[in-house]
């Protein structure tokens with residue numbers, strides 16, 4: 403399997419190189435040259451298999467010759483051995499046609515662990531074999547940071563720097579990052595928004611001298627390997643509910659579009675997914691895009707679901723690449739124009755099928771709290787604000803479908819992306835109940851924090867990375 407850049411101007415890479423490279427040198431994102439095509443019988447063979455077996459089968463064609471089968475199996479076993487639930491991504495039935503998929507049983511209580519635990523293992527294997535070290539620099543709106551730090555902590559071949567917007571992540575999220583004790587991890591609070599943090603990471607990638615000097619890599623969802631790892635639970639979820647013999651919908655609370663893009667990839671491989679339902683908070687660039695075909699940037703505003711407080715959804719570029727008939731140069735020009743003007747219109751050709759596949763719904767904070775309260779009242783389940791947005795979007799899509807005379811029999815899986823205890827204030831506000839942290843994090847609020855504060859200034863952040871990465875010193 404070879405990977406090409408969405409901007410068409412960077413070299414084609416194999417899996418190993420795409421894993422280590424992150425953002426392509428032309429500013430694009432790596433995508434498979436072609437989607438593997440699976441038959442119904444290939445999917446059927448995986449029904450009822452353990453999560454690790456499905457993960458091995460689904461990732462195998464994407465990894466290609468970069469890893470031996472035994473290496474991949476070992477990485478998968480180690481990655482998912484850290485989960486507190488044997489099913490890794492268990493389904494819970496909510497009503498006659500809605501299921502919740504719990505993706506929060508990993509070490510940091512958010513779905514990011516599913517991809518990042520595997521990414522950490524893959525890095526380790528590949529870097530040891532090459533005798534190389536890397537510096538990972540990432541931006542987080544809350545959950546990526548702790549998941550990436552947990553996945554990379556104490557790894558000899560990695561130094562990791564995580565930028566988060568100061569004061570804009572929850573206390574639990576911050577402490578999950580700043581209380582990890584390991585010499586190779588660095589937390590930086592930036593005086594700015596998540597988009598500022600993400601822009602700085604992109605700018606560092608677009609600075610070849612800096613990038614080469616520290617051998618920089620990315621754990622943000624621009625890294626293809628993360629999308630790949632996430633395809634797996636779309637497959638296990640759909641198979642459990644009757645695929646490939648019947649179609650399934652997925653509802654996904656979305657920020658950077660990484661999670662839901664994995665659903666798109668699963669569908670491109672042949673998994674019968676009828677609808678991908680996107681939920682957003684007041685930062686609703688995605689929902690406006692799918693409802694109008696127009697993308698218009700606006701300011702990021704803080705919300706109860708901080709992991710989705712994003713205006714520029716990086717992974718959308720991977721979808722746009724297909725919408726642009728995989729013409730990278732044209733897409734590159736459009737993305738540059740979007741950066742300059744803050745607006746963008748989807749190409750007319752292909753839009754009808756995109757608009758049919760993706761349904762989108764937005765909730766403000768008041769509606770999010772109401773959704774959390776409603777789910778609790780109806781089912782007794784406590785859900786975090788992000789998951790509640792996905793569930794509400796699923797219910798909204800079902801209502802709209804009924805109005806259009808669509809069959810309601812198609813099951814929908816709403817992805818629960820965080821454990822309720824990760825956002826205890828919002829859960830308590832909505833339901834009156836304060837969810838307790840699982841045992842392994844029970845003393846989190848008493849642990850000592852370690853972090854540095856820096857201004858929203860690229861030069862200062864680069865200096866900090868150079869001063870602290872072990873690689874920078876050696877050269």
Ligand SMILES: *Cc1c(COP(=O)(O)O)cnc(C)c1O
Pocket residue numbers: 512513514544545546623655656657658659660661662709710788789819820
């Ligand atoms: C990251 C995150 C999201 C958004 O996922 P994307 O892949 O960025 O769309 C949603 N919910 C939670 C809890 C998250 O941590």
